[in-house]
Amino acid sequence: MKHLLKLGDLTPDEVFSILNLADQLKYERKNHIEHPLLKGKKLGMIFQKSSTRTRVSFEAGMIELGGSALFLSDRDLQIGRGEPIKDTIRVLSRYLDGIMIRTFKQSDVEELAAYGSIPIINGLTDYCHPCQVLADLMTIREYKGSLKGLKLCFIGDGNNMANSLIVGGIKTGMEVAIGCPDSYRPAEDVVEWAKKNGTLTITSDIMKAAEGADVVYTDVWASMGQESEKAEREKVFKKYCVDSKLMAVAKMDAMVLHCLPAHRGEEITEEVFESHAEEIFDEAENRLHAQKAVLVKLLK
Numbered sequence: 001m002k003h004l005l006k007l008g009d010l011t012p013d014e015v016f017s018i019l020n021l022a023d024q025l026k027y028e029r030k031n032h033i034e035h036p037l038l039k040g041k042k043l044g045m046i047f048q049k050s051s052t053r054t055r056v057s058f059e060a061g062m063i064e065l066g067g068s069a070l071f072l073s074d075r076d077l078q079i080g081r082g083e084p085i086k087d088t089i090r091v092l093s094r095y096l097d098g099i100m101i102r103t104f105k106q107s108d109v110e111e112l113a114a115y116g117s118i119p120i121i122n123g124l125t126d127y128c129h130p131c132q133v134l135a136d137l138m139t140i141r142e143y144k145g146s147l148k149g150l151k152l153c154f155i156g157d158g159n160n161m162a163n164s165l166i167v168g169g170i171k172t173g174m175e176v177a178i179g180c181p182d183s184y185r186p187a188e189d190v191v192e193w194a195k196k197n198g199t200l201t202i203t204s205d206i207m208k209a210a211e212g213a214d215v216v217y218t219d220v221w222a223s224m225g226q227e228s229e230k231a232e233r234e235k236v237f238k239k240y241c242v243d244s245k246l247m248a249v250a251k252m253d254a255m256v257l258h259c260l261p262a263h264r265g266e267e268i269t270e271e272v273f274e275s276h277a278e279e280i281f282d283e284a285e286n287r288l289h290a291q292k293a294v295l296v297k298l299l300k
Contacts, residue, residue: 036066
């Protein structure tokens with residue numbers, strides 16, 4: 001494991017190794033056991049998309065591991081003024097021990113890895129969100145005890161979250177069901193991979209998708225960068241809401257997860273969100289622990 005560009009690059013053993021280390025680091029933190037495993041290490045954090053959880057969890061994680069993190073917005077870098085990515089990373093590789101980037105194009109992340117000489121971590125692209133899904137898998141395992149054999153259902157846009165949940169779910173032995181409009185399906189290469197490697201259902205019938213689910217997951221209808229599509233998406237996704245009626249067809253002890261921020265009354269009702277708030281905010285906390293595990297695996 002040289003980088004974390006997408007979950008598809010990791011073996012199931014590598015995924016579980018990250019989850020196991022995340023559990024250990026969480027245990028140590030809760031018991032006030034310091035773990036300065038990255039003392040003296042420096043992480044550059046490039047943000048072309050802003051974020052609450054990504055920035056704070058990575059920065060706090062590096063501090064807790066004994067290292068430091070530098071916040072780099074595209075307004076502060078020459079990359080925002082037209083410098084080629086391949087030139088930027090060849091310079092930053094000489095200053096830093098690793099880069100986390102939150103951006104739009106997956107190709108930008110791949111280019112950083114191709115031309116740099118330090119580990120690259122994908123903090124989010126329009127194609128996938130591996131760090132979030134590692135935290136999701138960690139949370140599901142905490143509540144359910146194991147992952148194999150569970151049914152994971154995602155309701156909403158077949159976006160970066162759906163892509164990564166499909167891969168992460170199947171690599172850890174889960175059945176995955178996606179409830180989405182026909183014109184908003186997950187990436188075709190992800191779907192083709194899933195058909196060869198596990199059990200995936202994609203349907204516009206959200207009740208069918210959620211039937212017998214152990215975990216119900218949702219995300220906003222319009223992600224960052226899709227603001228101009230908001231009105232159209234509200235029409236398309238009006239029926240794609242996680243509400244009590246949908247939860248009634250899932251298992252009685254089904255979890256609800258949301259990568260946040262949540263738009264109550266749109267993709268999820270206030271009632272369902274608040275009744276599962278502990279799970280959702282444990283999931284948000286686990287971004288810190290899962291990402292610390294990734295940092296240790298790549299930078300130590």
